[in-house]
Amino acid sequence: DAGVIQSPRHEVTEMGQEVTLRCKPISGHNSLFWYRQTMMRGLELLIYFNNNVPIDDSGMPEDRFSAKMPNASFSTLKIQPSEPRDSAVYFCASSLGPLGGYTFGSGTRLTVV
C-alpha cells in the first residue's frame, strides 16, 4: 500500500493567491482528516470527513478555507486568498473510522510570502 499521498510536498506562494492541497487516502479507509501544524499551536484539526461527508469543520479558521471530498479516493483543501499567517505544514490523514489509528501523509509545507 502506498499510504496516504499528499501533493505538493512544498508550496511557496504570494499573499492573495489561491492554494490547493491534495490528498489521496489509503484505499478502504472511510475517514479522512486535514490537520495544520505550527510550532506555536501544534497539530490542529481543520476538518474531517466520514464516508466522503464533512462531519466537523469547526477547526477551519475562516471562510478563506474550504475542503472537499468528491469521492472516496480524493480530497482537496483550498485557501483563497492565502495570507502569510497560513504558512504551516498541512497534513492529511486517513483511518478506518474517526477513532482508529490514523495514518498520516508526508504533509505539504506551505509558505505564503
Add this chain to the structure above:
Amino acid sequence: RKEVEQDPGPFNVPEGATVAFNCTYSNSASQSFFWYRQDCRKEPKLLMSVYSSGNEDGRFTAQLNRASQYISLLIRDSKLSDSATYLCVVNIPKSGGGADGLTFGKGTHLIIQP
C-alpha cells in the same frame, strides 16, 4: 485546563536509561488514547494504542489512569533512535453528541544522548 496537555521538554536522557512522561486530558468521557511519534520534519506515526489494562510493546509501555485522567509512556533501555517528539492523542467527545475525532497534544521532545 487544556484538552490534552504534555510537558514539552526537552527531556535529555543518556542512552540505555529509562524515561517516562505523562499526558493529562480534560474530558473524563474520553475513551480512545494513543501515543504517536514524530521525527523532525516528518509526519506523525502511530506508536501504540493505550488500553485500560495497560499494554507493552517491546521496550515501550503505555498506561492509562482514568481516575487522575492521564496516560503515560515508559521507554526502557533507550536508544539513540528513540530521539523524537512523542505526541499524546485522545478523543475529546463533543457536547451535544456531535461526532468526535482525535485531539493531539503538542508533544514531548525527547533527546537520547550517547
